[in-house]
Amino acid sequence: MTRIMAIVSQKGGxxxxxxxxxxxxxxxxxxxxxxxxxxxxxxxxxxxxxxxPGEDRYTIYDAMxxxxxxxxxxxxxxxxxxxxxxxxxxxxxxxAFINEIDRNTKLRKALSPIAHHFxxxxxxxxxxxxxxxxxxxxxxxxILIPLQVHPYAYKALDQLMSIVAKVEEINPSLFLGGITLxxxxxxxxxxxxIEDAARKRFxxxxxxxxxxxxxxxxxxxxxxxxxxxxxxxSSGAKAYQALAQEVIARGQA
Numbered sequence: 001m002t003r004i005m006a007i008v009s010q011k012g013g014x015x016x017x018x019x020x021x022x023x024x025x026x027x028x029x030x031x032x033x034x035x036x037x038x039x040x041x042x043x044x045x046x047x048x049x050x051x052x053p054g055e056d057r058y059t060i061y062d063a064m065x066x067x068x069x070x071x072x073x074x075x076x077x078x079x080x081x082x083x084x085x086x087x088x089x090x091x092x093x094x095x096a097f098i099n100e101i102d103r104n105t106k107l108r109k110a111l112s113p114i115a116h117h118f119x120x121x122x123x124x125x126x127x128x129x130x131x132x133x134x135x136x137x138x139x140x141x142x143i144l145i146p147l148q149v150h151p152y153a154y155k156a157l158d159q160l161m162s163i164v165a166k167v168e169e170i171n172p173s174l175f176l177g178g179i180t181l182x183x184x185x186x187x188x189x190x191x192x193x194i195e196d197a198a199r200k201r202f203x204x205x206x207x208x209x210x211x212x213x214x215x216x217x218x219x220x221x222x223x224x225x226x227x228x229x230x231x232x233x234s235s236g237a238k239a240y241q242a243l244a245q246e247v248i249a250r251g252q253a
Contacts, residue, residue, distance in 0.1 A: 003251055004111065004121040005177055006140035011156050012127035014148035015182035017044045018217050020124040022236070025226035026244035028081035032119040035074065038086035039107065039125040039132050041093075046085040049077050050224020053087040061089040063110035064135075065096075070113050082118070094131040103131070104170060108139035120247075129163045137167040142177030144247075146211075147198060149184050149191045154198065176205055178250065180243065184210040209243040212236065 009016050020036055027034045037060060038045040043053040063070040063084065073084045097103040107123070115121060123140060125132040137143065143164060147153055168174055179202055185191055199206045211217075214236035220227040228237045 002115045002118050002121060003142065003177075004115065004123070004140045005142050005144045006123045006125070006133075006136035007144045007146060008125060008133055008136060008160065009146050009153075009156075010127055010129045010133070010160055011148065011153050014127075014146050014153055015211060015217075016127065016146045017048060017124050018221060019144075019146045019180060019182065019211065020045055020122050021048050021221070022217065022226050022228065022240040023244055023247065024081060024120070024122050025078065025228055026240045027120050027122075027247065028078055029228065029241075030244055030248065031080065032244075032248065033080050033082075033117065034120045034122065035082045035084065035114075035118045037084045037107075037111070037121060037123045039090070039123055039136055040086060041088060041091035042126065043086040043088070043090075045124045046083070046087070048221045048224065049083060051075075051083075051085060053085065057085065059087050059089060060084045060107075060110065061086070061093055064093060064106040067109050067113055070110050074114065097131075104134050105138050107135040108171075111139055129159065133163065134167055137164060137174060138171045140171070140174060142175050144177050145179045146182045147179050147206075148182050149188070149194050149210075151190065151194065154194050176202070178247070179206045181206065181210040184212045186212075207243060207246050209239055209246055211239050211243070214239075 007020050024034050024036045058073040063073045075083045077083050123136040125136045212235050216231045216234040217227045217236040220230035
Protein backbone atom coordinates (compact mmCIF):
# COMPACT_ATOMS: atom_id res chain seq x y z
CA MET A 1 0.00 0.00 0.00
CA THR A 2 1.29 3.44 -0.95
CA ARG A 3 2.42 5.64 1.92
CA ILE A 4 1.53 9.24 1.12
CA MET A 5 3.39 11.56 3.45
CA ALA A 6 2.65 15.27 3.82
CA ILE A 7 5.77 17.02 5.07
CA VAL A 8 4.34 20.10 6.75
CA SER A 9 5.48 23.08 8.78
CA GLN A 10 4.13 26.61 8.90
CA LYS A 11 7.57 27.91 9.83
CA GLY A 12 10.05 28.64 7.07
CA GLY A 13 13.71 27.78 7.23
CA UNK A 14 13.32 24.50 9.09
CA UNK A 15 14.81 22.32 6.35
CA UNK A 16 11.47 21.04 5.05
CA UNK A 17 12.26 20.99 1.33
CA UNK A 18 15.72 19.56 2.00
CA UNK A 19 14.01 16.83 3.99
CA UNK A 20 11.69 15.97 1.11
CA UNK A 21 14.49 16.00 -1.45
CA UNK A 22 17.04 14.00 0.50
CA UNK A 23 14.70 11.57 2.24
CA UNK A 24 13.09 10.89 -1.12
CA UNK A 25 16.48 10.26 -2.71
CA UNK A 26 17.47 7.82 0.04
CA UNK A 27 14.14 5.98 -0.09
CA UNK A 28 14.71 5.52 -3.82
CA UNK A 29 18.29 4.35 -3.21
CA UNK A 30 16.91 1.73 -0.86
CA UNK A 31 14.64 0.31 -3.55
CA UNK A 32 11.43 2.21 -2.84
CA UNK A 33 9.57 3.64 -5.83
CA UNK A 34 9.22 7.23 -4.68
CA UNK A 35 7.31 10.22 -6.04
CA UNK A 36 8.05 13.76 -4.85
CA UNK A 37 5.30 16.36 -5.21
CA UNK A 38 6.25 20.05 -5.35
CA UNK A 39 3.19 21.83 -3.97
CA UNK A 40 4.94 25.15 -3.36
CA UNK A 41 4.52 28.04 -5.85
CA UNK A 42 8.14 28.99 -5.12
CA UNK A 43 9.10 25.66 -6.75
CA UNK A 44 12.09 25.11 -4.45
CA UNK A 45 11.88 21.33 -4.72
CA UNK A 46 11.82 21.60 -8.50
CA UNK A 47 14.84 23.90 -8.63
CA UNK A 48 16.54 21.75 -5.99
CA UNK A 49 16.76 19.02 -8.62
CA UNK A 50 18.30 21.41 -11.13
CA UNK A 51 15.12 21.97 -13.11
CA UNK A 52 14.01 25.34 -14.46
CA PRO A 53 10.40 26.06 -13.36
CA GLY A 54 10.09 28.37 -16.36
CA GLU A 55 10.36 25.54 -18.87
CA ASP A 56 7.20 24.52 -20.70
CA ARG A 57 6.03 21.28 -19.08
CA TYR A 58 3.03 19.82 -17.29
CA THR A 59 3.08 20.64 -13.57
CA ILE A 60 1.17 19.75 -10.43
CA TYR A 61 -1.18 22.65 -11.19
CA ASP A 62 -2.27 20.94 -14.42
CA ALA A 63 -2.88 17.70 -12.52
CA MET A 64 -4.96 19.49 -9.89
CA UNK A 65 -6.95 21.26 -12.60
CA UNK A 66 -7.64 17.98 -14.39
CA UNK A 67 -6.41 14.61 -13.03
CA UNK A 68 -6.18 13.23 -16.58
CA UNK A 69 -2.90 15.18 -16.79
CA UNK A 70 -1.41 13.49 -13.72
CA UNK A 71 0.56 10.87 -15.64
CA UNK A 72 1.95 13.51 -18.02
CA UNK A 73 3.16 15.54 -15.06
CA UNK A 74 5.49 12.87 -13.66
CA UNK A 75 9.20 13.18 -14.46
CA UNK A 76 11.81 10.51 -13.74
CA UNK A 77 14.80 12.23 -12.15
CA UNK A 78 16.75 9.26 -10.78
CA UNK A 79 16.29 5.46 -10.71
CA UNK A 80 13.18 4.77 -8.58
CA UNK A 81 12.71 8.53 -8.06
CA UNK A 82 10.08 10.70 -9.74
CA UNK A 83 8.90 14.30 -9.45
CA UNK A 84 5.69 16.20 -10.06
CA UNK A 85 7.19 19.68 -10.58
CA UNK A 86 5.72 23.10 -9.87
CA UNK A 87 5.93 26.55 -11.40
CA UNK A 88 4.46 29.98 -10.72
CA UNK A 89 1.08 28.92 -12.16
CA UNK A 90 0.53 27.25 -8.80
CA UNK A 91 0.38 30.67 -7.14
CA UNK A 92 -3.03 31.18 -8.74
CA UNK A 93 -4.43 27.82 -7.65
CA UNK A 94 -6.17 29.01 -4.49
CA UNK A 95 -8.02 31.76 -6.35
CA ALA A 96 -8.78 29.51 -9.32
CA PHE A 97 -10.35 26.81 -7.12
CA ILE A 98 -11.91 29.02 -4.44
CA ASN A 99 -15.50 28.48 -5.54
CA GLU A 100 -15.18 24.76 -6.28
CA ILE A 101 -16.72 22.32 -3.82
CA ASP A 102 -13.70 20.00 -3.98
CA ARG A 103 -11.09 22.76 -3.55
CA ASN A 104 -9.58 21.05 -0.48
CA THR A 105 -9.25 17.68 -2.20
CA LYS A 106 -7.76 18.79 -5.53
CA LEU A 107 -4.42 17.18 -4.76
CA ARG A 108 -6.05 13.96 -3.54
CA LYS A 109 -7.87 13.67 -6.88
CA ALA A 110 -4.70 14.51 -8.82
CA LEU A 111 -2.79 11.69 -7.09
CA SER A 112 -5.60 9.15 -7.29
CA PRO A 113 -4.85 7.88 -10.84
CA ILE A 114 -1.14 7.32 -10.19
CA ALA A 115 -0.63 6.72 -6.45
CA HIS A 116 -0.78 2.91 -6.68
CA HIS A 117 2.37 2.86 -8.82
CA PHE A 118 4.55 4.06 -5.93
CA UNK A 119 5.72 2.86 -2.52
CA UNK A 120 6.09 6.41 -1.19
CA UNK A 121 4.71 9.80 -2.17
CA UNK A 122 6.25 12.78 -0.37
CA UNK A 123 4.40 16.11 -0.60
CA UNK A 124 6.26 19.38 -0.09
CA UNK A 125 4.07 22.44 0.44
CA UNK A 126 4.85 26.04 1.37
CA UNK A 127 5.54 27.14 4.95
CA UNK A 128 1.96 28.09 5.75
CA UNK A 129 -1.26 26.59 7.07
CA UNK A 130 -3.46 27.63 4.16
CA UNK A 131 -4.84 26.11 0.98
CA UNK A 132 -1.78 24.08 -0.02
CA UNK A 133 -1.18 22.56 3.40
CA UNK A 134 -4.84 21.60 3.73
CA UNK A 135 -4.68 19.93 0.30
CA UNK A 136 -1.50 18.08 1.28
CA UNK A 137 -3.06 16.83 4.53
CA UNK A 138 -6.29 15.85 2.80
CA UNK A 139 -4.32 13.77 0.25
CA UNK A 140 -1.94 12.12 2.70
CA UNK A 141 -2.11 8.95 4.74
CA UNK A 142 0.38 10.28 7.26
CA ILE A 143 2.18 13.44 8.36
CA LEU A 144 5.89 13.93 8.75
CA ILE A 145 6.83 17.08 10.68
CA PRO A 146 10.30 18.61 10.42
CA LEU A 147 10.94 20.20 13.79
CA GLN A 148 13.78 22.67 13.92
CA VAL A 149 15.46 22.39 17.30
CA HIS A 150 14.52 25.91 18.31
CA PRO A 151 12.04 27.26 20.90
CA TYR A 152 9.87 29.14 18.37
CA ALA A 153 9.58 26.10 16.14
CA TYR A 154 8.63 23.91 19.09
CA LYS A 155 5.94 26.36 20.23
CA ALA A 156 4.52 26.50 16.69
CA LEU A 157 3.60 22.81 16.92
CA ASP A 158 0.38 23.70 18.76
CA GLN A 159 -0.97 25.68 15.82
CA LEU A 160 0.02 22.99 13.36
CA MET A 161 -1.63 20.21 15.34
CA SER A 162 -4.87 22.21 15.55
CA ILE A 163 -4.98 22.41 11.74
CA VAL A 164 -4.30 18.68 11.53
CA ALA A 165 -7.25 18.02 13.85
CA LYS A 166 -9.56 20.02 11.60
CA VAL A 167 -8.37 18.28 8.42
CA GLU A 168 -9.14 14.92 10.01
CA GLU A 169 -12.80 15.75 9.35
CA ILE A 170 -12.18 15.27 5.61
CA ASN A 171 -9.39 12.71 6.03
CA PRO A 172 -10.18 10.65 9.15
CA SER A 173 -7.46 8.08 8.46
CA LEU A 174 -4.67 10.68 8.66
CA PHE A 175 -2.11 10.01 11.39
CA LEU A 176 1.21 11.32 12.63
CA GLY A 177 3.88 9.27 10.91
CA GLY A 178 6.77 10.90 12.71
CA ILE A 179 8.65 14.01 13.75
CA THR A 180 12.17 14.65 12.50
CA LEU A 181 14.48 16.95 14.43
CA UNK A 182 16.22 19.20 11.91
CA UNK A 183 19.10 21.69 11.98
CA UNK A 184 20.36 19.82 15.02
CA UNK A 185 23.35 21.45 16.70
CA UNK A 186 24.63 19.56 19.72
CA UNK A 187 26.87 22.52 20.61
CA UNK A 188 23.79 24.62 21.37
CA UNK A 189 22.72 24.32 25.02
CA UNK A 190 19.03 24.55 24.06
CA UNK A 191 19.19 21.58 21.71
CA UNK A 192 19.00 18.81 24.30
CA UNK A 193 16.26 20.59 26.26
CA ILE A 194 14.02 20.96 23.19
CA GLU A 195 14.78 17.42 22.07
CA ASP A 196 13.81 16.06 25.50
CA ALA A 197 10.60 18.11 25.50
CA ALA A 198 9.63 16.85 22.04
CA ARG A 199 10.32 13.21 22.87
CA LYS A 200 8.28 13.44 26.09
CA ARG A 201 5.38 15.20 24.41
CA PHE A 202 5.28 12.79 21.43
CA UNK A 203 6.51 9.49 22.85
CA UNK A 204 7.47 7.10 20.08
CA UNK A 205 6.77 9.62 17.33
CA UNK A 206 10.13 11.40 17.20
CA UNK A 207 12.61 9.58 14.97
CA UNK A 208 15.84 8.46 16.58
CA UNK A 209 17.76 9.93 13.65
CA UNK A 210 18.32 13.69 13.76
CA UNK A 211 19.29 15.88 10.81
CA UNK A 212 22.35 17.94 11.74
CA UNK A 213 23.30 21.39 10.58
CA UNK A 214 25.54 20.49 7.66
CA UNK A 215 26.68 22.89 4.96
CA UNK A 216 26.93 20.01 2.47
CA UNK A 217 23.12 19.77 2.38
CA UNK A 218 22.79 23.36 1.15
CA UNK A 219 25.70 22.98 -1.27
CA UNK A 220 24.09 19.90 -2.80
CA UNK A 221 20.83 21.77 -3.38
CA UNK A 222 22.69 24.55 -5.17
CA UNK A 223 24.16 21.90 -7.47
CA UNK A 224 20.74 20.39 -8.13
CA UNK A 225 21.50 17.03 -6.52
CA UNK A 226 20.94 15.22 -3.23
CA UNK A 227 23.50 15.40 -0.45
CA UNK A 228 24.04 11.66 -0.82
CA UNK A 229 25.21 12.27 -4.39
CA UNK A 230 27.19 15.37 -3.46
CA UNK A 231 29.18 13.97 -0.56
CA UNK A 232 28.14 10.49 0.62
CA UNK A 233 30.49 10.58 3.61
CA SER A 234 29.03 13.82 5.04
CA SER A 235 27.07 13.82 8.28
CA GLY A 236 24.01 15.06 6.37
CA ALA A 237 24.10 12.21 3.87
CA LYS A 238 24.53 9.60 6.59
CA ALA A 239 21.65 11.08 8.58
CA TYR A 240 19.25 10.89 5.64
CA GLN A 241 20.30 7.31 4.91
CA ALA A 242 19.50 6.37 8.51
CA LEU A 243 16.23 8.32 8.49
CA ALA A 244 15.08 6.52 5.32
CA GLN A 245 15.73 3.18 7.03
CA GLU A 246 13.66 4.29 10.02
CA VAL A 247 10.79 5.48 7.83
CA ILE A 248 10.72 2.21 5.94
CA ALA A 249 10.88 0.19 9.16
CA ARG A 250 7.93 2.06 10.70
CA GLY A 251 5.77 1.02 7.79
CA GLN A 252 6.70 -2.62 8.33
CA ALA A 253 5.99 -2.62 12.06
